[in-house]
Amino acid sequence: MNIKLDTELCRIFNIRYPIFLAGMAGGPGTVSLTAAVSNAGGLGTLGAAYMEPEAIRSAIRDIRKLTNAPFGVNLFSIRATDDNTRTGEVQRELNDIRNKFGLPQVAGEGVRTPDHFEQQFTVVLEEKVPVISTAFDVLPAHMIEQAKAGGIRIVTMVTTVNEALLAEQAGCDAIVAQGSEAGGHRGTFDISNRPMGANIGTMALVPQIVDRVHIPVIAAGGIMDGRGLVAALALGAQGVQMGTRFLTSVESGAHISYRQKLLASTEESTVITNVFSGRPARGVANEFIEVWEKSRLEPLPFPTQNTATRDIRTAAAKQNNPDYMSLWAGQGLRMLTSGQSAESIVQETINQVQIIL
Ligand SMILES: Cc1cc2nc3c(=O)[nH]c(=O)nc-3n(C[C@H](O)[C@H](O)[C@H](O)COP(=O)(O)O)c2cc1C
Secondary structure, three states, X not given: OOOOOOOHHHHHHOOOOOEEEOOOOOOOOOHHHHHHHHHOOOXXXXXXXXXXXXXXXXXXXXXXXXXXXXXXXXXXXXXXXXXXOOHHHHHHHHHHHHHHHOOOOOOOOOOOOOOOHHHHHHHHHHOOOOEEEEEOOOOOHHHHHHHHHOOOEEEEEEOOXXXXXXHHHHOOOEEEEEOOOOOEEOOOOOOOOOOOOOOOOHHHHHHHHHOOOOOOEEEEOOOOOHHHHHHHHHOOOOXXXXXXXXXOOOOOXXXXXXXXXXXXXXXXXXXXXXXXXXXXXXXXXXXHHXXXXXXXXXXXXXXXXXXXXXXXXXXXXXXXXXXXXXXXXXXXXXXOOOOOOHHHHHHHHXXXXXXXX
């Protein structure tokens, strides 16, 4: 088998190394982390899903001040429609937790999440970013058409072969195959009949997708170093997307308590849970998950649960209390390092690949 680092993916995305930084919404993914990975030869990606449209515009402009290399912006391809049918019981449960943090009680009158998706997309299009990647679904057809007309590359994260086929048919340039080891939200498109998402391991998922699509596949989930990258290439992937590995890098925006918790965690520390946002995601187990599960209440659907729990997560972060923050992370936790720059992580990964190959 002839395994090459310089894959077709590198040519299509105009990058030196086939390493994508995962877009990491909600704080960990910063302008400086995005630019650092791009400058190091990978594809930096801004996790913009929770950002206001104009904040995305200024972040894109800031990235361009730091790098001339290509980069991506990541969005959640989903319309924010709130389901407030059970808000009363959920707020009652959350109010007990709010008491611990001295937060004001919230009545059950309903949660309103702003629906920014169209405007977020418009900004990304206007700013002519090189790459748009999405989780939760393929971009709608009219957006794909507009992005393609603007010369923008499109990447969709998938968790099954069927989702990969949908992404290919829709005209995506590459697919991220997200195995169950991955940190953060599961990319599973339709969770109506499986609230915890599709959870196929990276090792099994990648070759099954590679065998059925004709566009490059990027492996994600548990890949932390050159060994993981070589393994992904051996499975037929043309590159990797890494999230967790960069959470404790110098440029990461992860909260200090979150970083400390990650560095003290192991391969046994994470669970897949939907209690923070209403969608399944992998993170380090903590008290919030435990308390919620004891209540036996169903979380509200995404994004309503995410909006409803935000004040608690924010207060916990302010008080340096990781027990009530969402600590998204994959299963490769013992391979994390402290105080390493993103450039050094990319370079070390490539050096390891070159030695192995
Ligand atoms: C903290 C964190 C936040 C994440 N946020 C997003 C996101 O906003 N959009 C997205 O497409 N994927 C997100 N992901 C998932 C990544 O795209 C990717 O599937 C995952 O990081 C790969 O597994 P790894 O964490 O083991 O490297 C996130 C992952 C982490 C760890």
